[in-house]
Amino acid sequence: MNIFVPGRLCIFGEHSDWAGGYRHLNPELKIGYTLLVGTNQGLYAEVKPHPNQLILSTSLSDGTRKTMTLPMEKQALLSEAIKGGFFSYAAGVVYQFLVKLQTPLGGIEIDNYLTDLPIQKGLSSSAAICVLVARAFNQVYDLKMPIQEEMEFAYLGEITTPSRCGRMDQACAYGNRAIAMKFDGDRTDIVELSVPKDLFFVIVDLGASKNTQVILRKLNECYPFASNAIQANVQKYLGSISYQITQAAIEAMQTGDAQQIGTLMKQAQIEFDKHLIPACPEELTAPVLHQLLNYEPIQPYILGGKGVGSQGDGTAQFVVKDKENQQKVIEIIERDFPQMQCLQLTIYAEKSS
Template sequence: MTQFFNKITDLFIPGRLCLFGEHSDWAAEYRQVNPRIAPGYAVVVGTNQGIYARVKVDDQLIFKTVNNSQVFKLAMTEAKLLSMAQTGNFYSYIAGVAYQAKVHYQVGGLKIDNYLMDLPLKKGLSSSAAICVLVARAFNQLYKLGLAIAEEMELAYQGERTTASQCGRLDQACAYGNQPILMTFEGNSQTVKPLMVGRDLYLVIVDLAGSKDTRKILSQLHQCYPVAQSPWQAQVQNYLGNINQNLVQQAVKAIEAGDAVEIGNLMSQAQGEFDRYLIPACPSELNAPRLHQLLDHPPLQPYIYGGKGVGSQGDGTAQIITPNSDTQAKAIEIIEQDFPSMKCYPLNIANTNSD
């Protein structure tokens, strides 16, 4: 037992980048009350940046992070965990997952030392979901729960939904790491299909150094469901349903072929369709002048194939795809020179072909 308690496990959980299909996860949940709504589809991949931690078994729930000198400690009782989860602060995510693990698996506590975090926070890269997956995986590995990745994702999802978060189901896809996956959403269920990658892909994630109100975006878009009350609400449902499905199906083929040119074309097409159909639902947030200034920046065009917004969209984060590592570096140089407040993060997706 002493050896069990003293074992230290190293974990790394990346952020999550939705390459295609943002918002389609929660939209498809409305199929439960309106079956005419189309299923949701998304292509998701883990970022190269993430959350690093050393974890071990403990009697309490203890969380230490590089972002705060305070060490969080909480007794592993269902009442205390649930109470903390509903506070809405950073530690609510940790307590929410611990609460679900306690209820469903009767686990003890954890000591988590988050000694490094290079994942940008609140930038549409699912930093909160990464924390939840980290806690779920720690419980799974240290208490030998035998959970598959999809089950870890479900534990993390239920933990995050125990808080005030209204996250969709694609956020926890960071559990799959740097493996691109196709996610399909049907009502309250999901399926996951890992994707092969035909060639190395070179992307750049760009923190636009802008501002957006994610809650307002989601609130306005949710008003379009479950039954559209106006033509523009019907357009939102059409984009997040049939149009998105077609774009994602084409993107899957391009990724498996390693066709960066086509991926770039599809990103630009997706952004154009998003602007056409979704901006009317929340123009104050989705007009996104900084995003479009970046995507249309003339000096950048020779070095990229295309790009689009990330997450809920707005002026939070962008993604662009480049031909190779040299053009990736050049694109980063141009962005950081011409837009000094913006910050770039390379994302390399490796070829999975065995030959």
């Protein structure tokens, strides 16, 4: 069987998944709300059953190959998962299948023969591998799981590792389509969105560095109850401000209004910087990100831009009017910033049947 799982781009509402999750401890907090889309790039794999082992071979985006073989035993899988490291995500997902499913499972062989998604750049490459493993078991053993159950196993597998992702990352299970997710305590609601015309984005790996763990630790310190003005501002942005901007962006997307999406991106970045940089200035000041967002030569070709994922100097995104502008922005950035790498992202209009 062949499986493709894309990465995931959070267009609006970053951090609001875990922030909304704190509502079960503090009901005064606002619901989290995100707008997400699967990338055009991802992980390609061939999968087949194996009698008693998990065999995972992966091809990284630079072409190098790695292979892991583990017995289908809870302790071996758990040990690999909690070590962290490259193969921990797959081991965590398989461990969860063994723990949660009543029916005994055989093993699985997964050959991830091609990866064209940048790793550790805010595009949920770790969630993509988790969804890939969950989907492989679902299809090989005909478990008849709906997408949301695949996502749940992928999420449980990822948090078995040292990773502290929120629940939005597994949205890559929906493929290359836009979805909205709401996070209210332990409850997650998903709405599949349709767009009336193609929307064009440019994703930019800034070729710099950031520490996502530090960002998440500093921002999580602001929850569930704020003890000072900085923490109150973090809760305000990740609550009501982010919610309103995301709601407006969803409306703009469903009418195909790229200009409005661009305006909202600029607004979101201004508010993010004002409310969140003081909580983690060492990572969120992000000089490389802001240099690119404000870079004069690309301004005629973009409608707006903002940071991606946890923000910091990891990845930027821009919305543009059409394919020609998409190409022009990529040419300028790759010419003037050789350390940066650009990806095209097109959200395709729903084809009327």
